[in-house]
Amino acid sequence: MKRRFGAIVCASAMMLTMLSGCGSGDDREDQFVVGMEVGYAPFNWQTNEETDTSVSLDGAGYADGYDVMIAQNIADQLGKKLVIKKIAWDSLIPSLTSGDTDAIIAGMTASDKREKGADFTTPYYDSKGMIMIVRKDSEQASYTDIQQFSGQNVVGQLGTSYDDVIDQIKGVNHVTPKKTYPEMVVALRAGDVDGITAEVAVAKGVIAANPDLTYITFDEGKGFEADTTVSIAMKEGSRGSEDFEAVQKALDNIDEETRLAYMEKAVQNQPAQE
Numbered sequence: 001m002k003r004r005f006g007a008i009v010c011a012s013a014m015m016l017t018m019l020s021g022c023g024s025g026d027d028r029e030d031q032f033v034v035g036m037e038v039g040y041a042p043f044n045w046q047t048n049e050e051t052d053t054s055v056s057l058d059g060a061g062y063a064d065g066y067d068v069m070i071a072q073n074i075a076d077q078l079g080k081k082l083v084i085k086k087i088a089w090d091s092l093i094p095s096l097t098s099g100d101t102d103a104i105i106a107g108m109t110a111s112d113k114r115e116k117g118a119d120f121t122t123p124y125y126d127s128k129g130m131i132m133i134v135r136k137d138s139e140q141a142s143y144t145d146i147q148q149f150s151g152q153n154v155v156g157q158l159g160t161s162y163d164d165v166i167d168q169i170k171g172v173n174h175v176t177p178k179k180t181y182p183e184m185v186v187a188l189r190a191g192d193v194d195g196i197t198a199e200v201a202v203a204k205g206v207i208a209a210n211p212d213l214t215y216i217t218f219d220e221g222k223g224f225e226a227d228t229t230v231s232i233a234m235k236e237g238s239r240g241s242e243d244f245e246a247v248q249k250a251l252d253n254i255d256e257e258t259r260l261a262y263m264e265k266a267v268q269n270q271p272a273q274e
Contacts, residue, residue: 041065073254074251136212146224147170165224188213
């Protein structure tokens with residue numbers, strides 16, 4: 001009789017999602033829940049193929065990429081199970097506020113605007129400069145100064161520094177930003193725009209899948225002024241807390257050699273961006 005009563009109590013507790021000690025070890029407190037777009041290779045992408053670096057997306061394939069590798073390393077150090085949530089870019093920071101995620105590891109650059117809604121760790125990667133992807137057979141392929149794009153159509157991704165920097169080009173036709181990077185690539189290939197802003201790691205994947213495209217860098221002092229570091233975002237007001245400090249300490253434990261090796265592997269494994 002006691003065993004039957006205990007089973008009923010345990011089942012009830014599970015239905016109410018209470019931490020009763022009857023769970024399977026996947027309670028929320030045992031998880032490190034990370035949000036990302038899962039569509040921004042080589043930082044993160046979605047795939048149907050399981051790899052030695054991928055993480056299940058709850059029955060919707062797998063998340064993979066540089067951000068996933070960083071997140072897994074941190075989760076391992078925290079002694080928690082890594083859970084990846086696929087979230088649209090403009091809903092990432094709100095997911096921290098609501099408590100749906102513990103951290104955002106999504107190739108996100110800290111900024112004054114974003115600091116109003118989240119607290120950021122130190123950077124975990126630096127692309128070291130913003131460049132431009134253009135059509136290989138275009139006149140733009142020979143440009144060495146961003147001001148040469150004056151009067152031309154340039155597009156960036158909505159809500160990102162890719163879009164913010166475009167106005168540094170005097171007289172540019174700042175095209176309405178796209179929600180996703182693949183949309184930007186389609187616009188460039190179709191001739192709707194003359195250039196799309198990018199970072200080298202992202203550009204390499206794009207041109208590998210689209211041999212009709214190339215990327216250009218700019219002469220010193222002739223390029224974009226942009227912060228191309230990316231950091232981990234956590235809930236606003238959490239800086240100094242035990243959770244924030246634990247994530248920061250785990251990040252600090254990932255040395256530069258490991259970070260570079262992660263990115264090299266991500267670039268090699270990233271899917272085609274068409």
